[in-house]
Amino acid sequence: MPKVVFKVGDDISTDTIYPGRFMATVLPTETPQHCFADYKEFNDKANRKELPEGGIILAGNNFGCGSSREQAASCIKGHGLTVVARGIARIFLQNAVNLGLNTIIAPDVVAGEGDELALEKGALVNKTTGKSFAIVPHAPARQAIIDAAGLIPYARRKLMEQHGKRA
Numbered sequence: 001m002p003k004v005v006f007k008v009g010d011d012i013s014t015d016t017i018y019p020g021r022f023m024a025t026v027l028p029t030e031t032p033q034h035c036f037a038d039y040k041e042f043n044d045k046a047n048r049k050e051l052p053e054g055g056i057i058l059a060g061n062n063f064g065c066g067s068s069r070e071q072a073a074s075c076i077k078g079h080g081l082t083v084v085a086r087g088i089a090r091i092f093l094q095n096a097v098n099l100g101l102n103t104i105i106a107p108d109v110v111a112g113e114g115d116e117l118a119l120e121k122g123a124l125v126n127k128t129t130g131k132s133f134a135i136v137p138h139a140p141a142r143q144a145i146i147d148a149a150g151l152i153p154y155a156r157r158k159l160m161e162q163h164g165k166r167a
Contacts, residue, residue, distance in 0.1 A: 064092020
């Protein structure tokens with residue numbers, strides 16, 4: 001079951017997630033090394049691969065505000081993490097969808113680092129405390145893109161289906 005591996009507050013900007021000083025590094029294979037670079041303990045754990053696949057970054061409102069840099073979503077995805085937030089900035093959310101980063105919006109979520117969270121029957125359940133929180137589901141088209149691992153794999157699959165080929 002996924003655990004919260006990192007908790008941040010409101011208004012976490014893309015510059016906090018992926019500092020601008022690393023903008024020369026844009027390849028998805030390279031961006032993860034700079035994920036929350038100024039949070040040394042978290043960044044070191046992530047780069048040593050000590051975070052569980054599917055681990056959760058828990059955030060408050062307006063996560064990913066600031067700029068349109070898609071590296072902020074790319075670096076999180078590169079570590080196989082999920083973002084659960086009370087609210088996600090519009091541009092970050094679209095970048096996350098396009099890249100296939102799993103995101104969950106739960107406006108009232110309450111959890112701490114180490115808590116186990118699970119999606120059950122359209123709600124987010126904190127298995128550690130037993131509390132359940134409503135989620136704001138993604139539009140079906142957005143969810144389909146996330147489920148396909150991003151816009152490019154989604155488009156590729158759709159094109160292959162149109163031409164009667166298997167993706």
